[in-house]
Amino acid sequence: MQKLSGLDTGFYYLDSPGMHLHIGVVLIFDGTSIPIEERLAATKAQILDRIHAMDHFSQKIAEIPFGLGEPYWTNDANFNIDNHVKAGVLDSIDRDRLVELAGEFISIPLDKARPLWEIMVLPHLDKSRFALVAKLHHTMIDGIMGIEVLANLFDFEANPREFWGPKAVAVEAEEVGMANLVGIFANSLIDKFQSVPEDARKTISALSQWLSFTSDSDNSRLLKPLFAAPKTPINGALTSERVAHSITFPLTRLKLLAKAAHVTVNDLLMSIVSFALDDYLKGKDWQGGVDLVSMMPMANHRRDDQGGSNQISALFVSLGNSITDPKDRVVEIARATSAAKRFHRKADLAELVRLTHYVPPLFTWALSRVAHQLKAFDYIGPAFNILISSVKGPDQPLFFAGTKLEEVIPFGPLADSTGLSVTAVSYSGQMVLGLVGDSKLAGDVVKFGDAISDAVELLESIFSAA
Template structure:
């Protein structure tokens, strides 16, 4: 038994019919160098032989009775690989558009909780080159739940399952697997009770601190630890922050990584990640301008940062920090904007004080986090006030050497991330073998004309390259000018302060 962390469990509680919490991937393979097409049965045999490298593939959730604590990961004694696989033949419709349409429909469906939280669809008859009828190969549509992995570990898992050599390995028989027996309800309840005995010590400590300070002072003291360069709920309104539906669309395009590296060298003291963020910022700026949305206030992105160590890794789960980042979309010069993003992301005080997301959730139980998120959605806080941030942007470095599956080369991949209520757009950028693929996961009922984002991305890169050639050196660092208007944070603090003062007055009596 291995209990989920608060952060991992929060992705279970946040899931709804319109917001499935899994990470998706569409992987395109070129099998033309094989003597014969890769059969689905061969793929199944290959995957069976590799299950031992990814233990989470044979682990399912064990809920605690009465909801007394977070679920556990346990071995699934009834594991059957067939329950996690599907086969689709595109036939005469084996084009990229048909494949992405199929992927969108598959990714709309939540994973079933009564089994390990993953699923792979083997797509046969996919045509790599639309002008070459003989280029039919195959693709994989993969779903992995966010409670088990983050974007960084998801890419790592795919690397473990695939091969680094074009020669197809002999498929060996699967290694023997002896699952641990499922724990009894009594043991689970006892374990939950032991965990609850430890929590009162934390609650007592927090209550003691609260008695020593005013309510507002305590809350602001905790909030100052967060990596926030500006108040919560102060991001501008945008078309992306509206109520989502279950519909999904993946819009992707690939860029030559060498162009981005050359741009980094031209700009000087910036990172490749800054360039990627600046490219996304310029694309969003152009999208908003094209839809007559004011761009006088800068968009705010949530950017996860991996805290994985090569010497100490958890078996599964999310190992991330996260910070809110000003994208400087109100800066008209797209090259100068990258310098500002670099300062916001690397040199600013909030970045240096950033703390891991799993430490944040220790102060707020995952069930309370989920309830807060549901209220955030149901009360339409993003529409009534202002959102915490406008969208997540994740940049995942992938392998720069080719990967293979039984002699078929992985030529391209598309990645999707879960959408959240009032967050209708997520950007995931993944590099692989000299290319950067920028993936926009969006709700088409919220983000209109999503297909235009690919063209805007190309235009943005050209515009940044041109602006970088004439950019003058930065003379001074930017300063934040916080808005003076009252935010939801101020109102919430005032209400909480009054309530806590009443409680303390009763104890004093």
């Protein structure tokens, strides 16, 4: 049995009827049309052949009684692949309908009595293709771990001679009784008390570093504390329904634009979203003129990490919306992301995030449910305005059960108070932006996609003329 980290415990208990903390992804393959029974069988066989190499895919979560301590991963004695890989729409559909179905799929919470993942098989996509739509709970996966899952589940050629990853070993089901969990909780409590002095020292050190870093006027303008964001039409209490959309750009196009603007592709992505938000929110009667705030996930993975838990932290950066000159705004956003990276290197955020294990899960669960029931974020300001994340995927083509993966469309979760997210993944020469909107706050997410396309053209016109 493996205890969840404090961060993963937070993801597990913050999950509520309005805030589904799972990650979605659409995988489109170049495959001939075959009966659904054969496609399902091939998908299940590939997963079962590799499942031993993917953390927690055959494990469920055992909770400590009354939510008094971090829960544990335990082998699922009743694991059945049929509960996790299911047929979707059997009719032939196009890409737009596929993304629409993905939005409906990620609107449904995962069953916490089972391993926290599910795949929908759509056998008849246009152009003789098929698709898998997956959702995995954030307790299982972050961006870096997602790439590791792809590496273990996929191959680098259509007909590999053998799976190059870890070999399968016999795994016995674990019986988790009340007495075991109480004993585990008691030992965990002792460990926490023993680590209080050292953790207190680290907390004071991290806060001191933050105060020192933000005492600089530039840094305090570029990096924002939690709940410093203005309230906009896309911020409020979440519903349970999600709407999805995606946009694809040739990666070379974005790289050329980033080079012309003298910024990184990630900085460019932040700038594109900033300008797109101006246009999109104007259509919702937002006056603008103030800086919006994006949550920027930061990977904490180290060479000695053993995997199996999230290794991320987050900083909150200004999107420079008060700056009207496009070139100046792009520079300002690049400075903001640079400041975030400098602080991330300077402060041991991984250690600070680890302190979340002191937060009682019962408190996290109750806070999330009360906020949802009272629709608290309809009345108070948002933690941040939008979530923007990006992950670099493999450059070479991948294959699944002999079929080539053509496209990856990522969909990130929404945090309560924030009704819009942008998740970007590069793969095989393309950059795909997956957009998720809350049905009430950003149900017209397609318009936001149009605004992103317009923002790219705007920046191209500006920097090509420079």
